[in-house]
Amino acid sequence: MRDNKKKLNLTTRIVIGMFAGIAVGFLLKLLFPDSILVEGYLTKGLFHVVGQIFISSLQMLVVPLVFVSLVVGTCSISDPSKLGRLGGKAVGLYMVTTAIAITFAIFAAVLIQPGAGVELQSDATFEPSQAPSLAQVIIDLFPTNPFSAMANGNMLQIIVFALLFGISMALVGGKSGDRLKTFFDDFNEIIMKLVIILMNLAPYGVFALMAKLFSETEFETIFSLGKYFLLVFFVLILHGVITYSLILKGLTGLSPWTFLKKMREVQIFGFSTSSSNATIPVTLETVTKRLGVSNSIGSFTVPLGATINMDGTAIMQGVATVFIAQVYLVDLTLADYVMVVLTATLASVGTAGVPGVGLIMLAMVLGQVGLPVEGIGLIIGVDRLLDMTRTSVNVTGDAMVSLIVAKSEGELDEKVFNDAEADLKERDVSEQL
Numbered sequence: 001m002r003d004n005k006k007k008l009n010l011t012t013r014i015v016i017g018m019f020a021g022i023a024v025g026f027l028l029k030l031l032f033p034d035s036i037l038v039e040g041y042l043t044k045g046l047f048h049v050v051g052q053i054f055i056s057s058l059q060m061l062v063v064p065l066v067f068v069s070l071v072v073g074t075c076s077i078s079d080p081s082k083l084g085r086l087g088g089k090a091v092g093l094y095m096v097t098t099a100i101a102i103t104f105a106i107f108a109a110v111l112i113q114p115g116a117g118v119e120l121q122s123d124a125t126f127e128p129s130q131a132p133s134l135a136q137v138i139i140d141l142f143p144t145n146p147f148s149a150m151a152n153g154n155m156l157q158i159i160v161f162a163l164l165f166g167i168s169m170a171l172v173g174g175k176s177g178d179r180l181k182t183f184f185d186d187f188n189e190i191i192m193k194l195v196i197i198l199m200n201l202a203p204y205g206v207f208a209l210m211a212k213l214f215s216e217t218e219f220e221t222i223f224s225l226g227k228y229f230l231l232v233f234f235v236l237i238l239h240g241v242i243t244y245s246l247i248l249k250g251l252t253g254l255s256p257w258t259f260l261k262k263m264r265e266v267q268i269f270g271f272s273t274s275s276s277n278a279t280i281p282v283t284l285e286t287v288t289k290r291l292g293v294s295n296s297i298g299s300f301t302v303p304l305g306a307t308i309n310m311d312g313t314a315i316m317q318g319v320a321t322v323f324i325a326q327v328y329l330v331d332l333t334l335a336d337y338v339m340v341v342l343t344a345t346l347a348s349v350g351t352a353g354v355p356g357v358g359l360i361m362l363a364m365v366l367g368q369v370g371l372p373v374e375g376i377g378l379i380i381g382v383d384r385l386l387d388m389t390r391t392s393v394n395v396t397g398d399a400m401v402s403l404i405v406a407k408s409e410g411e412l413d414e415k416v417f418n419d420a421e422a423d424l425k426e427r428d429v430s431e432q433l
């Protein structure tokens with residue numbers, strides 16, 4: 001019986017889960033706006049529980065996956081100078097793409113003027129938290145205790161420890177090195193299987209997250225800041241589709257269409273979790289298994305990108321800075337704009353890819369050009385949906401840079417990249433369970 005039924009593939013099921021969740025959320029809000037039952041049993045009950053378990057399970061995999069796959073990846077790079085080159089390329093590309101994103105956003109905002117005519121509301125409040133200094137960010141790259149780095153999920157510290165560990169493993173070589181390598185290889189395979197199992201549960205998780213969110217979103221706030229909201233949204237989409245396509249085609253000759261098509265699940269995971277960090281397992285799986293990037297490049301560039309590369313966030317910051325300047329009637333000079341680009345690009349380093357962090361970084365940017373940090377209070381109400389959208393752009397940027405680095409290093413399997421079916425069968429665990 002089962003064989004006769006045409007099964008939907010995983011991507012389609014996840015997409016259906018997302019749209020069904022959005023529809024159910026809207027309907028609940030429309031039909032039962034004040035129902036205590038709906039709230040108690042569904043939005044704050046079932047949907048909340050399922051959604052949170054889904055996010056927690058993703059997060060659960062991040063630390064072991066990043067550590068193990070990076071150790072495996074690093075010890076297969078026998079030449080340590082190659083690591084330095086890789087790091088340089090990845091960080092350089094991450095910075096340049098972020099700078100392009102924010103410049104694009106500033107241009108768009110200066111042109112469209114989203115803040116013109118917006119009334120300054122006196123109840124706008126935002127408490128900025130202290131931003132770390134650049135020196136501290138650099139010192140903090142090195143863990144004093146790798147276990148506490150893992151316990152706290154400090155991605156950059158985990159990356160540094162894994163790199164050093166992997167290099168040492170390669171240098172030791174011989175029996176001990178090989179024994180441990182086999183152990184890590186096996187460990188990696190098992191964690192990857194867990195990632196795939198979780199992806200198979202994504203249609204339910206994504207459904208629950210969307211249903212909860214959309215049944216709770218106050219759309220009135222969005223309408224009142226419609227121009228700002230739509231501008232950030234459109235610049236995000238344009239950057240994610242057009243700028244990335246141009247960069248990818250220009251630097252690698254690869255088909256942007258194939259890339260974007262294969263990135264759909266990753267983008268939905270980014271969208272529904274609002275966290276590049278929680279999306280790492282899916283990004284890594286897609287980059288290595290569906291896009292053909294070697295494990296040694298992907299395991300390094302993906303977690304690094306999820307932590308330091310935030311093009312979507314930079315876009316929000318660019319538009320928000322110009323918006324706040326317009327609302328507060330402050331004229332920004334060209335030097336101010338350059339300052340915004342530099343600060344936002346540097347600020348993204350060392351800030352974890354978790355929900356809402358972009359606003360904290362925005363406080364730093366505003367402070368640099370003397371704009372009132374309370375301006376953030378104006379846009380905080382519409383940030384949730386924008387956070388989701390920009391996280392999709394952030395994760396797409398991570399994968400694109402990974403592809404470019406892999407291609408330039410001769411570590412891209414183009415057969416896998418061009419194979420529309422690559423990894424699709426392996427991803428479907430329903431046959432294996």
Ligand code: ASP
Pocket residue numbers: 274275276277310312313352353354355356357358359387390391394
């Ligand atoms: N949520 C974003 C991310 O995880 C960061 C942000 O813009 O707040 O990539």
